[in-house]
Amino acid sequence: MRLRAVLPVVALAAVCGAAIGGYITRDQWVAHVFPSQADEKSAAAHAGESHDHAHADRVKLSPQAQANLGLDVDTLRPTEYWRKLLIPGVVVDRPGESDRGVTTKAGGVVTEIKARPGDTVKAGDPLFTIQLASEFLQSAQVELAKAASERKFAVDRRDRVAALVATGTKPGLELTDEENQVRRLTNQVQAYRRQLQVFGLTSAQLDRAERGDVVTEVSVVVPARAAEPIPALVPDTTLYEVQELKVQLGEAVTSGQTLCLLANHQHLFVEGRAFKSEAKALARLAEKRVPIEVQFADEQPGDWPAVPPLAVHHLSNQVDAATRTFAFYLPLENRADTFNRDGQKHFVWRFRPGQRVRLKVPVEKLVTLAPDGKTEVLPFVLPVGAVVREGPEAFVFVQSGDVFVRKAVRVLYEDRAEVVLANDGSVTEADFVVKNHATALNRALKAAAGGEGGHAGHDHAGHDHSH
Template sequence: MKSLVRWILTVVILAGVGGGLFATRDRWLPLLRREAPTVAAPNKPPPPEKVEVLELSPEARRNLGLVIKPLKLQTYWRTIQLPGTIVDRPGWSDRGITSPAVAVVSAIHAYPGDTVRPGDKLFSLRVFSEYLQNTQSELFKATRETELIGEQYKRIKTATESGALPAARAIELENQLRRQNAAIKAFRQDLLTRGFSPPQIEGVAEGQFVTTIEIVAPPPFSGSLQAGTATALSTDPEQASRPLLIDQTSNGPAYEVQELKVDLGQQVQAGQLLSYLANHHTLYIEGRAFKNEAPALERAAQLNWPVRVEFAEDDATGWPALTETFAIRHLANAIDPASRTFSFFIPLDNQSRGYEKDRNTFVVWRFRPGQRVRLHVPVEEFQDVFVLPAAGVVRDGPEAYVFRQNGDLFNRKSVHVLHEDRLDIVLGRDSQILPGFYVAQNGAASLNRVLKAQAASGVPAGVHVHADGTTHGTH
């Protein structure tokens, strides 16, 4: 009984205490929600200020090989890079020398590497052609027969004028003379095309038959001056007083014997190739492109846009500066089945110089067939932009910078890149640069690394630090 009373009293007391707490909850509940005191965070240094100025000593600039030039607005062409090769220009660069008749090579006067001019001897051929011997005999007989008929015609014409003979006889002899003169002209022309010179033909008419034909270098072909009338040869300073080796305007071009096709004592047939003569004054640059690049090339050729050419393995030392403007002449209409590319051609005027050795003159050409080139064909024009070499701009994530010189200091300037390739970078006018600013043309990556190292050290540009830790500005 007592335990029951104790349990009832306990419940009543707990109920009273709970009701009191619930009634006074507005006063004690905010005390429980009060935040605990926070611990003060340790003091952190503020982030370093962004450094945009770099100081370099004159020695450092020389070590980096910095090139400083002022900026200027210009027009730039966006290009596509295509491979190319220097090739002979068909019908212009090489000339074949053939035998005019059946003969035997009795002498060779010019060998591969020798230089010859039009009219210089190349081969001596001993005539071995029965046809050519008969033609000479017929010319001689026709010439003698014409002389006899002419003498007879003079006598008969006098008799016909006096009425002693009928005029029909004189007319008949006159017709014979015409036929003989026509035959003589045909024989002379035949011998002329066979390589006989006019003095030799005159000798044949007098009975001096030719047994040896001299093959000489041919004269300039028609239209050879269209490639350019300027002389192509540049002699050495000590040879400046000597005549130019290749003169396209006076006595014709000089040829180099490129290849011999016969040997001494060999019998050759009429029309057989004896040698190749080369004159590399006019060449082609043959570029290769894929079919989807044809529209851009067609537009560049049609509008005559200039093509920039990089000549591989070209040493410009001692050669005149190239002033030629390169443009696409024509596009090939056939696709190579192996490479799936087509060709396009750019004319190239070559340069040459000569030297003498062992009484012979030799030619050295600046550009040679087979030499590789890289072509930059224009496809888009940018106007009023800044153009810098690729080494003059450095990228740091999405940012691009150039370095403007200001005395011994270099200020890093953010720029907007419109286009870039392996050689050049095009910057827009909305960059932090203006025309006339002197900007480093190279070494931008090195300058940026030095600037980052300077920023990491916490010492701004233009501040000297002493061994005791004190600092001061520049004097």
């Protein structure tokens, strides 16, 4: 009787134990007993996982967040782009045009200085007065006066003989002799005048010397400027500025000595320095007149009109032994503001010798090849703030309403200001690409995903994607 009472209890305990064990080990036997249910659960799990993956590279921003970032969004356009080499340079005078020295043609003593550094002068304006101290010039003037006097007497004698020849009282041969004498003396007078003119005497002073009034001082004036080879960019390019005095008042000077330096900075050069290995590329640029962008130091945007790209004028054929570089030159046309003071016009030049510049020399055209492998496709050029990097990957953000989608791109070239993207279909001309704050958008993307890892609480190591 006791055994019969115990058997139901034991059976019930065994069934309960089996049920509990089956529940605990369900993950090991359900897939074999009910394979369709396991597949449904796995598909559901992967469906949820795929949903997470589909939104891992996009973030939604409120209008307020977009306004706070100040996003610049625009479509792309293929652009011709050359990889540029940054080369330092400096503004220099153009020899033979920017500066010129003024010399004295006659020796003497400086008795007056009529223009000083900072003064503006034009061709013909007096600069110095020189008191002559040359015995040669004194004797030449005396000889000129003597020859002029003799010519006057010869002319009178010729005229009297001509009158007698006309009446038949003198033979014509005597008139010929008198005319030859006048011609000889005239040539002698002209020779003395030209000789004295070389030493700086003006036509009025030569006339005085002919009359016997010896000239004791000469004026040194601003020489005439050659005709402008190109249109001027300043109001009056015939004006010079006295840059430096080379003599003092009362100083004795000799013929050919430099008295002062005049400057006109209308025409300048930009001098760049390059290594010998770059000479061939620069020669090609000069031959094809390829434009080179020049950035000028110490200028505020908007102060002056933009300078168009310049072309290489010529290359130096000498290498500096210390720096192992050679010079190349780009012609630069200057601009100036003017102001008047004390009746004189003064220039304030935009570009000045010694001013530092930076040259962006194009060395390689960046393109992408089409699928046919022959057609060149122009790249997209964006500000450097449009791209964010994560290891070897580079991304841009494309806007679609309030959603910003991150897209991987291939970078062809990047400098401090611009980034060049391959036009390979990763982004197209139809996309609205964000041109700034890509780093901030990437941080917002990671924050929305729940962490720097990119997926909130999601571990790829715990499951297999093979099926």
